[in-house]
Amino acid sequence: MPGPVGRVLAGRYRVVAPIGAGGMGVVFRATDELLERTVAVKQLRLTGLGPVGAAQARRRVMLEGQAAARLHHPNVVSIFDVVVERDEPWLVLEYVPSRTLDRVLVEDGLLDPLTAARVGRDIAAALAAAHAVDIVHRDVKPANVLIGDDGVAKLTDFGIARVAGDGSMVSSDALVGTPAYLAPEVARGIAAGAASDVFALGATLYKAVEGAPPFGTVDETGLPGLLGRVARGAVHPAVRAGPLGGPLARLLETDPAKRFSAAAAVEALSELVERQDAPTEVLAGPIPAAPVRSGARRPGVRQGAAGAAAECSSGCRWRSSPPC
Known part of the structure; x- marks a missing residue:
């Protein structure tokens, strides 16, 4: 089958060029020929998944569309449409000239604490909006944070999000997410909730300033060892966080009850940014x-x-x- 570049999806979205790829799909820049605007379209990776895996991947795209459609916030990548083309669902998203945070870290190096605080403030605001409508993202990590050319950070990829009370979403009992960014309670088998999103934000900011996630990586001791450290809450002390250290510690509290809420994180990080900018x-x-x-x-x-x-x-x- 020929590649998607040049195809017109649903009679209106002309695929122009690839702009990024992840574990589950490829994102392309496209033109909405009806509204005459640039959009992004996300195609699933189905090769090698088998019938069951392909069905799960298709469901993820639909779930991502349903979850993100409930959100309207400047720090969340908007989803405009879900279209089915040749039996494949495609997401039509807001086009954001940007790089993922993990790419920024590779290409530009670690963030200084104040820049990390600005990113954290933006993503905490996105999470506060999601939690207000009972959406738990469940996979906050550098690869799912977009840093726009204007410096604004946006949260993307709600493919494994859970909506409270919605049984059609991915099972809340499953251990989902990226191990290095999991909250301790999730590694111990407790269902992910708003507090675990906040912990994952803290882990993301920790990686941005320290260069590695707070529990280390799978490469150090393998997945069982990593999950054991996560479950114990054995965070490596931060050494480069500077003025971000206090808020970062509250984001990474082992006890969810002592952790910042997303709204409290917005307030604390905004205060830090404003104090340092003044x-x-x-x-x-x-x-x-x-x-x-x-x-x-x-x-x-x-x-x-x-x-x-x-x-x-x-x-x-x-x-x-x-x-x-």
């Missing part, structure tokens, strides 16, 4: 005896990850250790 008044010497005129300001600098401004007894403010 200009800080830095004076070159002691404050003069005469009062500063109303409205006068000194040039400001951004706080760095190395430390906050300190104030010494004589009134001067310095960026690290006081000189006085």
